[in-house]
Amino acid sequence: MSVFDSPTSRRSLLARSAKVAAVPAIAALGSSALITPASADTTGLPDYAPIPPSALGPAVNAQGYYVGRIERNLYWVTDGTYQAAFLTTKDGVVLFDAPPTIGRNLQRAIDEIARANGVSNKVTHIVYSHHHADHLGASSLFGRDVERIGHAETRRLLLRDNDPARPVPDVTFERRKTLHIGGERIELAHLGTNHTPDNVYIHFPDHDTLMLVDVNLPGWVPFQSFNLDEDGPGSIAAPAKALAYPWKHHVGGHMGRLGTREDMTVHQQYIADLVDGVKAALTHVDPTPFFVKYGDNTWAAVKEYQSAQTKYAADPVIRKYTGVLAAADVYTQSTAFVILESIRLDLGIGSQVHA
Structure with missing residues (x-):
């Protein structure tokens, strides 16, 4: 296993290359930006609250990944920003997602576990979340026979x-499908739209694990604009659907650690607090001052009015969750919007019919 006895500073240093690789625009700056970070001009960049240590996972190794056991023969891989999972079976390996930022480290992680346990390292199946x-872009690395x-x-x-980096699925389902592969059982379910129209719940009933990607990022607030979710009501409802399953471990697809049921509950409450704030x-x-100020410039009035609304909703949530969820002061207002x-x-709340 890639386990390090490491303080946060070492973890952050080793994870830096993986985090930069996750943002192509930054990666394009070249390696010099990583070699001499102290030379970068940070003048004018805002300060944010410290990241709670509880949000951080284990250190990545020198190759930029960490692989760990979830339960028995179910494992997870992270580069500190993205996550995948895999099952070793008597017939080969079942991989769950293939993020391009982890890339060829997926096979390296599988090889590491296979060598340690004397099992096959051949990927025979890939299940798409x-x-x-950003979650499937390394799928083509595993060839056509998967x-x-x-x-x-x-x-x-x-x-x-x-x-071409994301070959289409050979086997599909509409509502539910149970996979029996190499003596293992995996339950797949589509319970309505949330992050995307096709995002599925992947349950490992024999491993106490649920994989639900891009809904709850354990220890962190959602990414910009509510994870760029395509269905607001569906995403708000998703944690309750997740918690209806029996599980202890959660693979959320992002950031550097596994999640727990408590993480899912905290995320659910965070969103509920934002919903309450938005309704308030x-x-x-009052929209009046904004439309008086900007007159015929309707978009300016709407922009400032909605900015005031999202600030009203987000500010108490930021105060409540700073120190509880990482980056509460970074992305909460965009999620509130x-x-x-x-x-x-x-939902039609706040709509008024003209008399």
Whole structure:
């Protein structure tokens, strides 16, 4: 296993290359930016609250990955920013997602476990959580002989996208599918849209684990604009659906550690607090000053009005979760905006009929 006896500073240093690789625009700056970070001009960049140590996972190794056992023959791999999982079976390896930032380290991690346990390192199946390239962009590295499994909508979207890095699933399902591979059982379910129309729940009933990607990022607030979710109500409802399963470990697809049921509950409460704040903002923030100020410039009035609403909703949530969830002061306001629009447009709350 790639286990390090390491303080946070060592963990952060080793993870830096993986985190930069996750953002192509930064990676394009070249290696010099990583070699001499002290020379970078940080003048004018904002300060944010410290990251709670509880949000951080184990250190990555010199090759930029960590692989660890979840339970028995189920393992997870991370580069500190993305996650995948795999099962070793008597017939080969079943891989769950193939993030390009982890890339060829996926096979290195599998090889490491296979050598340690005397099992096959051959990937025979890849299960797709959803169609997004940041979670599947290394799928093609495993060749054409691998059987790929995903939701029917994943196949449709990948056919549309025509990306050779993401071969379409060979086997699809609509609602539920139970996989029996190499003596192992995996339950797949599509319980409605959330992050995307095709995002699925992957349950390992014999390993006390649920893989649900891009909904709850354990220890962290959602990424920009509510994880760029396509369905607000579906994403708000997803944690309750996840908690209805029996599990102890959660693979969330992002950041550097596994999740727990407590992490899912905290995420659920964080979103509920934002929903409450947004509903209050729709009632208590007066639009009049903004439209008086900007007159015919309707977009300026709307922009500033909605900024005031999201600030009203987000500020108490930021105060409550700073030190509890990492980056509460970074992305909460953008998530509040998405929830505001979902509450307003999807649920009709705050809409007024002209008399």
